[in-house]
Amino acid sequence: MTFATRALPLDPRALAARVDAGRPALLASRAQMASLDNQALADLYRRFGPALHRRALSLLGDEQEALDVTQESFLALMTASGSLRGGASPFTVLYQIATFKAVDRLRRRSRWAGVLSEVAYDEDASWPQASAGESDARRVDAARDLAILTQGEKPQVLTAALLYFVEGYTTEEIGQTLDLSRKTVGKLLARFAQRARDRSKRLKEGQAA
Known part of the structure; x- marks a missing residue:
């Protein structure tokens, strides 16, 4: 590369x-x-x-x-x-750190938009991306939501979630980026999706209160 x-x-x-x-x-x-x-x-x-x-x-x-x-x-x-x-390459480690730090900065100025309120992982399908006409605005809102949902997550999980739910990477592409197997990526995303749904539910309840 x-x-x-x-x-x-x-x-x-x-x-x-x-x-x-x-x-x-x-x-x-x-x-x-x-x-x-x-x-x-x-x-x-x-x-x-x-x-x-x-x-x-x-x-x-x-x-x-x-x-x-x-x-x-x-x-x-x-x-x-x-x-x-671990056994990851220097670039993989740096990529995770940079993504983590950038999302942390993004989180400080983000408000919940609800774009990722129904986060789910399907090993047989990629996360649906917005159409060309709305992609830029939706990506911004999705990135902000993801920043909020990933608070407290480890850099590896945060990076995988961002690549999948915001940037449209496949699990195979994420695995190549993070030096992980496709199976491991799937497990990370599935577990994160469950935590994210719980968090988004609390966020919606907080907005309604």
Whole structure:
């Protein structure tokens, strides 16, 4: 998989300097840093920074916010837990972190629209997408609803849910993006859908009160 290499405002060396400045607070021990030095981080930034920036921009619609999320994602990689990293590729981990952070920002300014009030997962069908004429507006509302419904969810679950319910990915495509089997993706989505229906019910009851 290749990505465009459009230059970002933050130079990789500047990112490394920020890591050095914050190292005492970010890392509890030298062992945590052993697998990712400044040069490795700079290399990852050159390879994946533009793709993460585009990802954040597609969700937030603001260049500066997208840049902030991109920078924060690389810094967060320094302290990513073993459970988040697992056997996933660096890009997969960064993609989850960037999506999580962008949706968190989106959540802060979102109000429940009810577009995803009847979330359900069907392993034999993709989530229905809006027609071309209403796709942009519906996608915005769906993303905002999803941001609210995913509060407290882990980055992997949040990312899978966003890809499926908002962006129209198939479970196979989600699996390829997140380094997961199609079966695992299905289980994640089915469990999330149940929690999301319970949450949306409470949201509707709150609006009616």
